[in-house]
Every structure is written in structure tokens, then in C-alpha cells.
Amino acid sequence: xxxxxxxxxHYENPRNVGTLDKGEDNVGTGLVGAPACGDVMxxxxxxxxxxxxxxxxxxxxxCGSAIASSSLATEWxxxxxxxxxxxxxxxxxxxxxxxxxVKIHCSVLAEDAIKAxxxxxxxxxxxxxxxx
Amino acid sequence: MSANNAAKTPAxxxxxxxxxxxxxxxxxxxxxxxxxxxxxxxMLPYFTEKFGNPHxxxxxxxxxxxxGVEKARAQVASIIGADEKEVIFTSGATxxxxxxxxxxxxxxxxxxxxxxxxxTEHKCxxxxxxxxxxxxxxxxxxxxxxxxxxxxxxxxxxxxxxxxLVSIMAVNNEIGVIQPLAEIGKICxxxxxxxxxxxxxxxxxxxxxxxxxxxxxxxxSGHKIYGPKGIGALYVRRKPRVRLEALIHxxxxxRGMRSGTLPTPLIVGLGEACAIAxxxxxxxxxxxxxxxxxxxxxxxxxxxxxxxxxxxxxRIPGNLNISFAYVEGEGLMMGIKDLAVSSGSACTSASLExxxxxxxxxxxxxxxxxxxxxxxxxxTTEQDIDYAVEHIVQSVNRLRAMSPLWEMAQEGIDIxxxxxxxx
Numbered sequence: 001x002x003x004x005x006x007x008x009x010h011y012e013n014p015r016n017v018g019t020l021d022k023g024e025d026n027v028g029t030g031l032v033g034a035p036a037c038g039d040v041m042x043x044x045x046x047x048x049x050x051x052x053x054x055x056x057x058x059x060x061x062x063c064g065s066a067i068a069s070s071s072l073a074t075e076w077x078x079x080x081x082x083x084x085x086x087x088x089x090x091x092x093x094x095x096x097x098x099x100x101x102v103k104i105h106c107s108v109l110a111e112d113a114i115k116a117x118x119x120x121x122x123x124x125x126x127x128x129x130x131x132x
Numbered sequence: 133m134s135a136n137n138a139a140k141t142p143a144x145x146x147x148x149x150x151x152x153x154x155x156x157x158x159x160x161x162x163x164x165x166x167x168x169x170x171x172x173x174x175m176l177p178y179f180t181e182k183f184g185n186p187h188x189x190x191x192x193x194x195x196x197x198x199x200g201v202e203k204a205r206a207q208v209a210s211i212i213g214a215d216e217k218e219v220i221f222t223s224g225a226t227x228x229x230x231x232x233x234x235x236x237x238x239x240x241x242x243x244x245x246x247x248x249x250x251x252t253e254h255k256c257x258x259x260x261x262x263x264x265x266x267x268x269x270x271x272x273x274x275x276x277x278x279x280x281x282x283x284x285x286x287x288x289x290x291x292x293x294x295x296x297l298v299s300i301m302a303v304n305n306e307i308g309v310i311q312p313l314a315e316i317g318k319i320c321x322x323x324x325x326x327x328x329x330x331x332x333x334x335x336x337x338x339x340x341x342x343x344x345x346x347x348x349x350x351x352x353s354g355h356k357i358y359g360p361k362g363i364g365a366l367y368v369r370r371k372p373r374v375r376l377e378a379l380i381h382x383x384x385x386x387r388g389m390r391s392g393t394l395p396t397p398l399i400v401g402l403g404e405a406c407a408i409a410x411x412x413x414x415x416x417x418x419x420x421x422x423x424x425x426x427x428x429x430x431x432x433x434x435x436x437x438x439x440x441x442x443x444x445x446x447r448i449p450g451n452l453n454i455s456f457a458y459v460e461g462e463g464l465m466m467g468i469k470d471l472a473v474s475s476g477s478a479c480t481s482a483s484l485e486x487x488x489x490x491x492x493x494x495x496x497x498x499x500x501x502x503x504x505x506x507x508x509x510x511x512t513t514e515q516d517i518d519y520a521v522e523h524i525v526q527s528v529n530r531l532r533a534m535s536p537l538w539e540m541a542q543e544g545i546d547i548x549x550x551x552x553x554x555x
Contacts (some may be wrong), residue, residue, distance in 0.1 A: 034552035035498035042536035064466035
């Protein structure tokens with residue numbers, strides 16, 4: 001099975017590997033997958049005062065496709081508003097990396113990770129909204 | 133593997149004198165092996181000038197081919213301590229296993245209906261057993277202990293008056309562990325039950341003696357022992373005689389147990405492969421043990437949290453199966469692309485389940501996903517091992533730095549305490 005150059009590039013030079021302080025108010029953390037299934041993604045976003053995602057980090061336990069999918073996801077969410085980031089579809093990730101059919105679930109997981117990070121951020125700020 | 137790599141001999145490896153091995157490095161000797169050039173050489177005349185049908189009784193072409201076949205039969209018999217009349221040529225170990233299980237079961241149908249095997253057998257044994265179950269046979273799948281070995285007391289307890297056959301592999305293809313064949317044979321003989329062993333991964337790697345071990349049937353593969361693909365053998369004991377029904381009917385070759393014109397060149401190759409393995413096994417075992425220990429020790433020295441799957445002592449020297457905790461196997465394989473290895477990870481198989489062999493040892497699923505099988509063999513050099521270790525260590529370190537599970541482990545978070553959403 002031959003992987004695309006985009007996929008190999010993200011695997012070999014992953015973007016935005018790292019960790020943001022999940023305790024910080026403007027950081028949302030998504031942790032999806034399961035070790036028993038062979039893939040776990042942690043994706044974090046940091047939201048600026050303008051409501052746009054100013055930084056994103058990931059760490060992934062999984063195959064090359066899972067690593068590449070999460071690397072690409074962090075690249076794509078940066079600079080977007082939460083509403084825009086929510087529009088990122090697994091099919092777009094799969095297409096960009098030319099994932100083979102057996103690896104589509106890696107892109108699904110990446111989409112789930114984005115959504116989980118956004119939800120975590122929003123949950124943190126429910127109280128703010130209630131106070132407004 | 134490149135042709136160059138396959139053709140090199142231990143003698144010219146040491147003469148190279150550089151630390152850079154030829155890439156890619158083949159470390160998957162349990163999957164298959166290259167044909168030894170000496171094997172190919174022995175085979176070649178039988179494709180061209182000695183092309184006769186070994187069953188042609190009336191001219192020299194037939195006699196010449198038959199001579200080649202019978203020499204090979206003796207070579208195969210010799211490496212397992214058998215009589216040459218007891219060796220049946222087949223297309224490979226899968227056919228041999230099918231013939232042993234279905235052949236014995238069908239012959240004894242209506243008299244005895246119970247077969248005993250283990251959960252870590254090769255798929256062709258397990259699948260043949262499933263097939264026999266559909267035909268009405270009863271099959272006991274014995275569990276294995278944490279080290280991969282069968283519990284002899286459990287075997288004894290499983291044998292009933294209805295048991296016709298015990299089939300337990302000699303050496304496991306994933307973890308390389310050696311089952312206690314002599315003890316199993318003794319138990320089976322005492323109870324009057326046939327003992328079949330799938331020895332595809334064992335022949336030429338450990339001493340085998342069908343008489344000393346009370347083995348009644350043994351499956352042999354050509355391509356696992358530096359012989360050609362598409363050829364194998366089944367040893368079938370004559371005294372006391374093993375009765376089995378043929379799967380393939382036709383001209384009645386191979387004492388009626390396996391019809392079809394014998395593939396002379398492949399058979400000659402299998403024979404030569406056995407002869408070479410028999411002659412070199414002592415020295416080769418020592419060499420492989422040195423390389424295997426060098427690899428394992430270097431990995432252990434440089435990486436924490438690596439776990440060997442399967443017993444270290446009761447194991448062929450050419451196999452390591454290691455879980456690199458917190459790093460998924462396929463992801464790791466992509467990082468060591470110059471090394472040809474296998475993984476027990478789900479992602480490398482069609483089934484999306486991690487290795488059933490590792491699961492049978494009680495290896496947790498998350499660790500099964502992180503396993504690599506490293507198979508070393510006749511053409512593996514010390515430079516290969518050192519290069520492989522360096523790149524595995526590098527890759528594991530890089531991927532651990534990228535692994536959320538490694539990060540949690542470093543922070544002291546118990547991964548099992550988290551509610552994971554299984555998908």
C-alpha cells in the first residue's frame with residue numbers, strides 16, 4: 001500500500017506537536033479514541049480574544065494515517081473561528097491526505113477531536129454566558 | 133529483499149567492513165525466507181534437462197526425476213528422524229495441516245469425533261478445525277499460559293475416549309515459542325491418540341525426532357527454511373500406522389494420500405534446504421542466538437517499557453516479539469521503513485483486531501497494538517542488527533514524544549482509569 005506524499009510529509013514532519021495547558025481558560029482539549037482500539041488523539045485549541053483559534057496542538061497514538069490526520073487538523077483549525085472549525089469534515093481530511101479506505105476512520109477521529117476540543121472550550125465558558 | 137541481499141553469504145558479509153548495511157533490511161524470517169542460492173542451484177537442472185515425470189516408469193527421463201525426488205524424500209526424512217517412506221509431499225504446510233486434520237478426522241468418522249488443539253495455532257489449523265466442527269466433530273481449543281506454552285495437565289484432562297487427534301504446533305509463528313513436544317507426544321501415545329504437530333517454523337531450527345518425541349504426523353514447509361514456495365511435506369507414521377483419508381484424489385501418488393504429479397524441482401529444493409539446515413543448525417543456532425540477544429539487550433538498554441511477548445528460554449533463536457508501550461505498531465513500522473518487519477497491531481491486518489496469539493497470552497489489547505515481530509535468519513548480519521536497533525530506538529523515542537498515552541504515563545495518570553470511547 002503506497003501512501004501519498006502529503007500523508008508521508010505530515011507523518012515525518014508533523015505540525016504542531018505538543019501540549020497546551022489544559023487548565024487555562026482559553027484552551028479547549030479533545031481526547032478521542034481508545035488505546036484498546038489502537039488510536040488515541042489529543043487535540044487542543046487556544047482561542048484568542050477575537051474568537052479565533054490562535055494556536056492548536058496535538059499528540060496522537062496511532063498509525064501513520066492517524067498521526068497525519070491530526071497534524072493536518074491542527075493546521076486547518078488555526079485562524080478559524082469555532083463555527084468555521086466545526087465545518088471541517090473528515091472527508092476533506094481524507095481527500096487531502098488521499099487516505100485509503102481502511103484508513104478513513106483516522107480522519108473521522110480527527111474530526112471528532114476537533115469537535116471535542118471545541119465542546120470542551122465552550123463548556124468552560126458556559127458560566128460566562130450565564131453571567132452575561 | 134533485493135537479489136543482492138539474498139545472494140550474500142555469511143563469508144562476504146564480514147569482508148565488507150563498513151557499518152552501513154544494505155537497505156532495506158529483511159527482518160521477517162517467520163513470514164518467509166529467501167531461497168538459499170545452494171537450493172536454487174540444486175533445483176535448476178530439474179527445470180530443464182532433468183524435466184521428466186517422476187512417475188514415468190519406462191524411460192530414463194522418469195528414472196532421473198524419480199531419483200531426484202527420492203533423494204529429497206530421504207533428506208526430508210533425515211532432518212526429523214523419520215523413514216523416507218513416511219514422507220508425503222504436499223504444496224506446503226497449509227495443505228499438510230489440512231490433510232492431517234481432515235484426513236484423520238474423516239477416516240475415523242463414526243468411531244471417534246474429538247480433536248484437541250490450542251488457541252494459538254496457525255489460522256490453517258484453526259480454520260480446518262472450524263470446518264470439522266461444522267461437519268459434526270467436537271474440537272477443544274486449549275488455552276496457553278502467559279509464556280505461550282500449553283499446560284500439560286490441561287491437555288491430559290482434555291483427552292477423552294472420543295479423542296482421535298491432538299494437534300499442537302511445534303513453534304509459534306508470531307512469538308517463536310517451542311511447545312514441549314516430547315511431553316505432549318508421551319501423553320498422546322499413552323492414551324492412544326494421534327499427535328500431529330505443525331512444524332513449519334520448527335524444522336531446521338530446533339532438533340526434531342519423530343520417534344523420540346512420539347510424533348505421528350508432522351507438517352513441513354519449504355519456504356520457511358530457505359527452500360522454494362509451493363512445496364511442503366507431511367510426515368505420516370507407519371508404525372503404529374496412521375490412517376487418513378486423502379483430500380486430493382487422482383493417480384494415487386504418495387501412497388494414495390496425495391495424488392498429483394510431483395513437482396520435481398520444488399521437491400529437490402525442499403530436500404536440499406533440509407540437508408543444509410541439518411548440517412548447519414548447530415552453528416547457525418549459536419550465531420542467531422548471539423544476534424537475537426544483541427538486539428534484545430540493546431533495545432532494553434535504550435528504551436524503558438518494552439515487553440517481550442512469549443517465553444525467552446523456550447524460543448527459537450530467530451524470533452523476537454516486543455511490545456513498545458505507548459507506540460502503535462503500524463505507526464512505528466512507517467518510521468522504520470528501511471526495516472521489513474511485522475506487527476501484531478490491528479492496523480496491519482484485514483480484521484481490525486489485534487493479534488489473537490498475543491491476546492491468548494493475556495497481553496492487553498493496548499499492548500498488543502504496540503508489538504513488532506522481529507525475525508532474524510541466515511542472511512542477517514551484525515550490521516543489520518545494529519542498524520535496526522538504532523532506527524527502532526530513534527523511532528520509538530520520536531513517536532513516544534508524540535504519544536498522548538506516553539505523556540499521561542509520565543504524568544502518573546493511569547490510562548485504565550480513563551473512560552475511553554471504544555470505536
